[in-house]
Amino acid sequence: MCKSDNIYLPNLATIEAIVDETPDVRTLRLVFQDEQVRENFSFRAGQFAEYSSFGFGESTFCIASAPTRKGYIECCFRSVGRVTESLRRLEVGDTVGVRGPYGNSFPIEEFYGKSLVFIAGGIALPPLRTVIWNCLDLRDKFKDITIVYGARSEADLVYKHELKEWQERGDVRLVKCVDPGGAGPDFDGKVGFVPTVLEEAAPSAENTIALVCGPPIMIKFTLPVLERLGFTDDNIYTTLENRMKCGVGKCGRCNVGNVYVCKDGPVFTARQVKAMSQEF
Amino acid sequence: MPQIITEQNLRNLIDLLVKEAKLVVGPKLSGSVVLYEPLTAGSDLTLDALPRRSSKELFFPICEDILSYKRENGAMKVNDVDRSKFPETVLIGAPPCDAGSPAILDAVMSWDYKDEFYLERRRKSTIVGIACTKGDDACFCRAVGLAPDAEAGSDLFLTPLKDGSYACKAVTEKGQALVAAHKNLFAEGAGAEPVAFVDQAVEKLDLVKIKKWLEDHFEDPLWEKIADICVGCGACAFICPACHCFDINDEGSTDDGVRRKHWDACGFAKFTNHASGHNPRDVQNKRYRNRIMHKFKYYDDKFGKTLCTGCGRCIRACPVGIDIAEILETINTKHD
Numbered sequence: 001m002c003k004s005d006n007i008y009l010p011n012l013a014t015i016e017a018i019v020d021e022t023p024d025v026r027t028l029r030l031v032f033q034d035e036q037v038r039e040n041f042s043f044r045a046g047q048f049a050e051y052s053s054f055g056f057g058e059s060t061f062c063i064a065s066a067p068t069r070k071g072y073i074e075c076c077f078r079s080v081g082r083v084t085e086s087l088r089r090l091e092v093g094d095t096v097g098v099r100g101p102y103g104n105s106f107p108i109e110e111f112y113g114k115s116l117v118f119i120a121g122g123i124a125l126p127p128l129r130t131v132i133w134n135c136l137d138l139r140d141k142f143k144d145i146t147i148v149y150g151a152r153s154e155a156d157l158v159y160k161h162e163l164k165e166w167q168e169r170g171d172v173r174l175v176k177c178v179d180p181g182g183a184g185p186d187f188d189g190k191v192g193f194v195p196t197v198l199e200e201a202a203p204s205a206e207n208t209i210a211l212v213c214g215p216p217i218m219i220k221f222t223l224p225v226l227e228r229l230g231f232t233d234d235n236i237y238t239t240l241e242n243r244m245k246c247g248v249g250k251c252g253r254c255n256v257g258n259v260y261v262c263k264d265g266p267v268f269t270a271r272q273v274k275a276m277s278q279e280f
Numbered sequence: 281m282p283q284i285i286t287e288q289n290l291r292n293l294i295d296l297l298v299k300e301a302k303l304v305v306g307p308k309l310s311g312s313v314v315l316y317e318p319l320t321a322g323s324d325l326t327l328d329a330l331p332r333r334s335s336k337e338l339f340f341p342i343c344e345d346i347l348s349y350k351r352e353n354g355a356m357k358v359n360d361v362d363r364s365k366f367p368e369t370v371l372i373g374a375p376p377c378d379a380g381s382p383a384i385l386d387a388v389m390s391w392d393y394k395d396e397f398y399l400e401r402r403r404k405s406t407i408v409g410i411a412c413t414k415g416d417d418a419c420f421c422r423a424v425g426l427a428p429d430a431e432a433g434s435d436l437f438l439t440p441l442k443d444g445s446y447a448c449k450a451v452t453e454k455g456q457a458l459v460a461a462h463k464n465l466f467a468e469g470a471g472a473e474p475v476a477f478v479d480q481a482v483e484k485l486d487l488v489k490i491k492k493w494l495e496d497h498f499e500d501p502l503w504e505k506i507a508d509i510c511v512g513c514g515a516c517a518f519i520c521p522a523c524h525c526f527d528i529n530d531e532g533s534t535d536d537g538v539r540r541k542h543w544d545a546c547g548f549a550k551f552t553n554h555a556s557g558h559n560p561r562d563v564q565n566k567r568y569r570n571r572i573m574h575k576f577k578y579y580d581d582k583f584g585k586t587l588c589t590g591c592g593r594c595i596r597a598c599p600v601g602i603d604i605a606e607i608l609e610t611i612n613t614k615h616d
Binding site: 241254256 | 346
């Protein structure tokens, strides 16, 4: 996107809107300052970017908005470290840096004519949300759409307003859940861990693609459930949100065996994940 | 036609290159240790010891600015680094284990996305390698397919002769140009006998076999056995000619500062730590395993090269005595 051949140079973007998803998770809506970049920036669902807070450095998050929504991008992050804390201190109108888009993406065109099951845990909904909206914006190209989303507690569920929207639109089956002990008195979802709730919801594997994103422990327990439901390894996709830094296959941080998550991923099929050294 | 340069003329060549405003870097006594440092005159060059750190920092500095940022009238401006100002550089007196490393690193720095900070320095540099007659018992370049007289990576290659002069071989066009521009310092002829090389403790290893073993033994008791003692200090990575992990951080205020790329190491505990606290390489032996795997399997998988020149620096520097050559020999003797 940059005219320079400096691969580390970010484009500048203005924070247009801020949504506090949970007490420590925030969504930023970003608009590129350069008109040409604004016009030409395109990405595919599943790709990520390096977001920078000047004076602190860069953090890696997926692009959480859908490629079908033009004119802005969104990122969603939890404040856990120096850079994310500093990003969280920024206000509407402030400037951030954005490098990207990087990595591969979900082959959405290959999913046309199929049903989709999205399975996410906690802060791992944003990498699937980009696909969810991408597919909802092309709703007639897909059959059934099921979303199984869980978090530790009700407060930890991100995109609460969108969960409600998905629940009410009538063409999506949303199964919300929280871990035991995480539900408030008015919680209208299920109580249980994501893999268990998924097994109970039992979406059909017939002509269906499963997309999973969550902490490694959740993925580890979800894959066997999907197998029991009849999903094959080629019909299960996940996105490995490993720790990354350069985003361009140089800095040596994100490899799982000989796979560079930033270049060969972050999107992989379960077959590819199983072929990797078990180091994630 | 082979050419010869006397030691005095080699030093004169350095003087001339310095006069030509080139950055000339070579082994130099710095306090009590020999390091690759800018030479101000031919007399600075010392060729009787392997420099403590490798010469990779000439192309891939310990820390370098990759951009600067400044808020002006309320608007943030990001400025690129002017790479055209990188100096024309001659690295002189690098043994094969150092002269050969940029040729290995070129692959990762130029695949797909091009790291112009590294590549611009490479374009502007000429490497004058020198056959190594100073090896010690930590050297194992032969084990990884190099040799004390390997020209790989050098533009001009010097071989020490018994009469104190050097046989010269222009390996690349850059090497030819360097000789052509200073013809009067070189004489034609074969010269005297070469100085004998030091025998190495580790002879050539079967890297294909080692790679195969690594492929099949991601989980193996060997890793705990050899690497539980690793303290994760990162010394091996920092002085290695081929390690190239880095981090990116800002230095300055929120209004004015620089973004910097600086060395990092996969042996550091937090290197792969996720924001969630999950760490895929949560114990030290897994981190050391990654170091070995990266050098002798992953890099070869990706780029068809071994990420090690056998310089032995990591063996000399390790505070707990981990010996990578010994590990390779151990793996080399394993039969499934």
